Structure formats: structure tokens, C-alpha cells
Amino acid sequence: MTTTDTFALELKDLRKSFGKTEIIRGVNLAVKHGERVAIIGPNGAGKSTLFNLISGRFGASSGDVLLNGTVINGMKPFEINRLGLSRSFQITNIFPKLSVFENLRCSVLWSLGYKYSFFKFLANLHDANARANELLKMVNLEKKHDVLAVNLTYAEQRALEIGITIGGGANVILLDEPTAGMSKSETTRFIALIKQVTEGKTLLTVEHDMGVVFGLADKIAVVVYGEVIAFDTPDAVRANPKVQEAYLGSAVADAQAEGH
């Protein structure tokens, strides 16, 4: 699938209206394989909507989304997922009444080809169980193997959400505010975790913490009022007067004051 002449993810003049209001107003974006992109922008700029359009949760009003060169707009979320794009959610989205292990196992079954099988026992699926255990280790939840997901702490649930997102081995990962609601120290630890588990994958993440953004991303896309006004390396974005004017200003100064 990975060819050098196509982008991992490409958005072409993507638009989305809710009623008469146009929320996404012609977004163009091309993300290379293995690139880590942070999407920043003020509240209501359309960052989450953009993720919902890419992942198939909403249909676009016009324009195209290409995953590894394949047009995916109009496809259902599960079809897009099978093509190798996986996402997490801003509001924790897990299987509350299943154990942590079962949550992770559910996330790997399709990618290992088990589909809707009811002639095999889960206990005998050695590859699925090994993969779920591996994920369990990756997100540091080994001790919570049998705990129901609903009984985890908030930070643990966020970690589980990441585990479910990467479970199917997708090459393009979308994380919608993965550190929302976490304390400073939790955020630092969590970003390290994200870096580690998305090694070698194409990553798009919506993030508010500027320190995190500049530490994590190869490139930053600045979304304001449904348009990408800048898409460049962190340094170039920081220096971009248009960005400073529109949005960054004080936030960049804060980040620099903290030593970035």
C-alpha cells in the first residue's frame, strides 16, 4: 500500500455545511507517510469536524478525502477503518461493560481476519490474544487486565482509548485531543506514550497544549474558521505573521516563556 508517490492522507477542497452554515470552507492538506501533524486552532474552528469528515463519521458536502491515494469520502466508518485509518475521540469512547482486555481484543479482531465468525472460540485465537496482551503492555494497563473499562480512572480510560485506536494496526492514526482533561504531569507522560505507540505511523492530532504541540509534531496545520491558514514546520508556523495575527500570538509567547 505504501507508495512514495502518494500521500498518506490528502484533503482536496473539502467543504462541510450544517444547514446554511459552512463549517469547513475548502480545506486542502497533504500529509506524507510517517509524518506527525498537529492540528491547532481556536475553539469552534472546525478541527473535530475535520476529523469527523476524514473518518467517515460525517459525509462531506463537497471535495475529496484520499487515503493512500484512494478516495474514501462517502465510505462508512468501518470501511475506512479497514483501509487502514483509525481514530480516537475527544470524549472517551470505549466499551464500558467489557474488561480492559476484551476492549483491546475487540479492536484487533477485524484486522486479524476473524470478521463475524461464530465457529471459533476467542480463547483459541492465539494471535488475537497475543496482540491484545501486547497492546495491554504498550498502554501500561497490564494490572487492569480484568477490570471493567467503566471502573478505570480517567487517565487510564484515555490510555485504553489509544490502545483501541492502534489495535487494528492502522497506518494513519487520528487522535482528537488525546490529553483533554489531563493534568500537566499526566499530559507529559501521555505524550511520550503516544510518540512511542505511533512510531513509524502517520499521525494527525488535535491538541491545545502548545508545549505539547511543538514537542510532538513534525508539522503544524493551523485551522481558523474552517480553513487551513498555515501548514508548515513548527518553526515556520511560529514565525508566520498571519498565524500570529489570527490566533497564535499569546500562546506562542507562553510556550516560549516555558523554554520551547
Next chain:
Amino acid sequence: MTSNNKTSTINVGRWVTWGLFALVLAVAPLVFTSGLGLTVLSQMGIAIIACLSYNMLLGQGGMLSFGHAVYTGLGAFLAIHALNAVSSGALPLPVSAIPLVGGLAGMGFAALLGYVTTRKAGTTFAMITMGMGELVFAMSLMIPEFFGGEGGVSGNRVIGKAFLGITYGPPIQVYYLIAVYTFIAVVLMFAFTRTPLGRMLNAVRDNPERVEFVGYNTQRVRYTAFIIAGFFAGISGGLGALNFEIVTAEVVHAARSGAYLLFTFLGGATFFFGPIIGAILMVLAFVLFSEFTKAWLLYLGLIFLFMVMYAPGGFASLIMMNLRVAAFGKLRQLWSSYLALAVTGLVALVGAAAMVEMTYHLQLSSSEGPDIQFMGVTLNTTGLNNWLGAAAILAVGLVLFEIARRRFAREWEEIQAFIEKKMNPEDAQ
């Protein structure tokens, strides 16, 4: 190594459980030897398959169906027609295989009608299943050729040559056929919960949106599970057709669907074995309890209300919670509270039941005179003091019950906190 030991003990436990289940099925008719006993046991087997198949939808898939009797019922009709075809020599099939015809019919109709119902989840799903139920019942009145009109369709299971002396003439032979089907169906439905589809069905119940983002089509998961549930429902219907040798339109009626829902819930939808308890209660209520009192549906409604309010997990969750308390050696502390609850509850029940029975007598059989026998006492349904007495007993019972309930709730909370602490020592610093 420890994990190896663990799995082997689990396996032994599982063999023992299934062995006991088979033993109970085999020995039950030797214990309850009367004709009524055998009737009740046969119906229990049939109901167990029906309720477990219903719980595939409700408990495991989060699908609140109001029309499950469509699949048990149509299975029963197809089975009785197949039986008649065997009688007339048109169909070369052993009688023992008739329930399978019911199963295939239930599966076929589930594939047909479920294609529409399982498109949607939640309230919409519930509404559509209800509509399907009404539709099929209306059809049963419109097509008497198939549904047999008011008299239903009857058949005769004693046909063909006896195989090893099995003619299915004596009810005991039918019971053992039902028992074998029940055992196999329960094993298969339990096995289903351990398969990829079974687990994804739980995931769809918990969070359908997330399922779409791990590669699964939720509609397809629901649809496939619905068809499988339809198969087992049809088996149950087919066994019913063999057992009663008559199938009437009421088998597809909404009341039957409602009974599956109610008793599956009472038994406990969150545990696999819950619906088995529910099915046993269902047969006891319909066959035995309905003989005791005309007001049995009213009592049933009260019990249902009570369970929804105080124990939404049904009897199965009550059992499991108390087993957990017992495992931590705390059950003895609760004895006095349970006794208090039982006694005060009984007092309130006696008061309420006296009033209910007097009301029913006044409304339905006042021509037989004003007196009724209630728990060995003669009550005059027109005498004011009897009514006041019953009301007083009810009121006193209720007040005492509430006091006992509060005390119990306090103790229960303490014990649960204690257990939580023991289970997660590092969390409770």
C-alpha cells in the same frame, strides 16, 4: 505455569457445571413423577431455549425486542405443518428432527424480517419489532389456511415405525427429546458467547459507534446475531408444537413476546444463566401460580415492578452478588436483615393480597356470596372491618419493611465497601 493451573481448574469447573446440568435434566422426571410434573418440566425445557435465545438480543446485544414470539411462533407453525406432512407421507423425516424444521423456519423468518428491524438500534429497533409482531399476528387472522384460524393447527406426533421403542406416545419420551434439545441448545448458545461474533455483539451493545471505528459493521453484527437467535427461538417453537400437538395463533401474539421479555428480565439479562431462572419462573407462573389465584397477572406485575426498581439485574444478579458476599465471609452478617426483610415483606404482602383477593371476588364472583377463604380465614368482602384490617396489616407491613430495608441497605453498603477495599488494596490508600 500459574495461568496453566488456572485454565485447568476453570475447565474442570465447566465440566462439572455442564455435567450437573445434564444430570438435572435426566433425573428431574424421576423426582417429579406426576403427570403435572412432567408437563411442567417439558415446558420448562422449551421456555429455557426461548428465553436464552431472547437474551441473545436483550442481554448480549442490547436489542429490546417486543416481537420475539414471531420467531418461536412461526417456528411452531412450520413444525406442525411439517409433522402433518410426515403423517401424510409427503415428507420423509423422523419426528425427532421436527424441531429442526422449526429452527430453520425461525432462522428464515429472522433473516427476512430481521433485515428490516436490525437496520436500527435502540428505541427504533424496539418499535419496529413491535410493529412486526402486530403484523404477523394480524396475518394469522387473515390466512387461516396456514394459521388454522381460531382452532389452530393440530397434529399427531405418534407416527411412523417405532425406532428402538420410541414412539413419542408417552409424554416421558417427549420430555427426553426436549431435554436433549435443551441441553444441546444451551451448550451452543453458551459457546456463542465465547466467539468473535458473540464478543462483538457485546461491544455493539456497549457502544455501537466505537464498533464502526474498529472495522465492524454494527448492522451486520446485529443482523447475524438476530438470525442465530431466530434459529434457537424456532427450535423452541418446534419443540412446543411436538409437545402440545396443536399450535394456535396465540403463539405469535404480543402477550407471548411480552412474557419472554418480562421473564428474561426477571431471571437476569446480564448473566448467561439468568434467563434459565426466568424460564423456570415463567412456567411456574403460567401453569401453577395461575391456578392459585385469578389475580396472578397482577401479582406478576407487582413483582416485575419491584425487581425493576430494586434489582434491575434480576434474580441472577441477586444470586451472584450474594455469592460474592459469601466468598468474602460476610453473608452471615446479613442473615438477620434478610429475615427481617422476609417477615415484614410477608406481612405487607398478606395485607395487600387480602385486599386484592377481596376486590377480585367482588368484581368477578360476588354472586357466590360475600365470603371468601383466604389463608384459612373467612373474610367478608362486604364488611368494612375486614377491609380496614387488611389495610392496617398492609400499612404496618410496609412501614416495618421500609425500616428493615434501610437497615439492610446500610449493612449492604458497608460490606460492599469492605469488599472493594479488599479487592483493590492499592487504590484505597
